[in-house]
Amino acid sequence: MTPPVRRLAGALHRRPRLRLAALISAPMAWLALAYLGALVVLLVSAFWTTNEFTSNIDYLWNTDNFRTVLTDPLYRNVALRTLGIAAAVTLIDAVIAFPMAFYMARVARPRSRRLLLVAVLTPLWAGYLVKAYAWWVMLSHGGVIDWIAAPFGGGSPGFGIPAVVIVLSYLWLPYMILPLYTAFEQLPDSLLAASGDLGARPWRTFVGVVLPLVKPAVIAGSIFTFSLSLGDYLTVQIVGGTTQMLGNVIASNVTLNLPLAAAVSCVPVLIIVGYLLAVRRTGALDNL
Template sequence: MAPPPTAARPLRRAASVLHRRAGLRLALLLSAPMAWLVLAYLGSLAVLLLSAFWAVDDFTYDVERVWNTANFSTVLTEPVYRAIALRTLGIAVAVTVIDAVVAFPMAFYMARVARPRTRKLLVVAVLTPLWASYLVKAYAWRVIFSQGGVLDWLVGPLGLSSPGYGTTAVIVVLAYLWLPYMILPVYSGLENLPANLLDASADLGASAGRTFRSVVLPQVLPSVFAGSVFTFSLSLGDYVTVRIVGGKTQVLGTAIADNVTLNLPLAAALSCVPVVLIVGYLLAVRRTGALESL
């Protein structure tokens, strides 16, 4: 066999060096992504955390690099911020509970009742709205909740009226937006349930209700927790939906956004609240083994 043309030689030599040295391969593979994630991302987060310890000049609104913890004590002690944090937490919990309650029967129908052909179609039907713009969906609900809007028109004959823009609207819209994130993990949890477990339960004389309580629910609970990671964290950090349908409702997201331009240190301290809550929730959920089913 003729020797390879000279241009190909350095390439082949590089290839053989890479082939022999797995450590070098790994280092090259990791270099660029880690440079990006550690420098660009963790670096930014560090800058943000650091600026939470700075102060703002009361007159010029300039950031002064004076080390202090006043921002954190403001966030922790001011009743306004405590109320905002509790409200945000309440919204996130309500959204998660609503989504779990709505998603479960739908996922159950998809996984256990529908025929295989229909099942495929239903999965696509649940998934498609995820691709429709987030903003457009929130906006559609703004039209629905508006005064004299669709909801008023719908429930008006019953003597009711739309709750208008506010906390209720925020909960409804967030639950709507994140519903597919709950349905999909619960669906795959239910689908992976071995049929013979259910048969065994029936053979031992359990009614459908008893099988559901004692076999299905304990097995699928981790999937519900997996879905709740999405619904809970996404609700905690949201601020655009709140701006669109929340009226004057203040949540952590809007409080952070409001402070960014005039008081970045306070905004930075405030943003530690959802981060701590989300990381705490992730750690708590990890103990149930739910994160493996993501």
């Protein structure tokens, strides 16, 4: 093949890819501009202040809001509480999702598998507030949980941090099940059979073979559950009682002190960025 013909063939081969790249580049550029632009505006507004007498924003560059967030025990305690709740929700969802996803992908029959998958996806079609208020009814005094636990000497945990963890774990559980289900479904049977042939017991097979292969799926699910829990504030308002998370502090300051709310908003953003960087260093994201 002569060089001109080779160049023509290469151009024809690249043209579909170039056309696809051109179609994707514009939406991606707009998405990056809107997302990064919003973060830049958020960061810049955090350096402004609110006039205590007029409640107007003074566009004077200073770091008072960040100093308040870092030194005031109230914001530090709320940040630690929010981080703990998000970590607890992620851990609970991972523990619950593992056996459910494994059963759906490796044990259930094909027809039952489809029904179970529909059952997992169905709650996602229900409204967020509907599900949260349904849990409010169940957790309230004399509710369903009290009625079920009464014969065993127990009762509802009431409204507070345990209720928030329970409701958030329920809300975000499908986001942990679905990646794990896909990972278990793609797990090669030959590796499991080889592990058994070499004399490995089930627990050893799980730790040495299964867990490393599904680790990226666990991390993918944890990104969803952790970030969604970190930024939630409606569930806390409904079942949290007097509990506050970072989202509640931000929402309460938006109308009163917008620059301070922007400074507080930087905390979950930094936590998520730090979490993603830590996950990236493990190399697990390379296989997603």
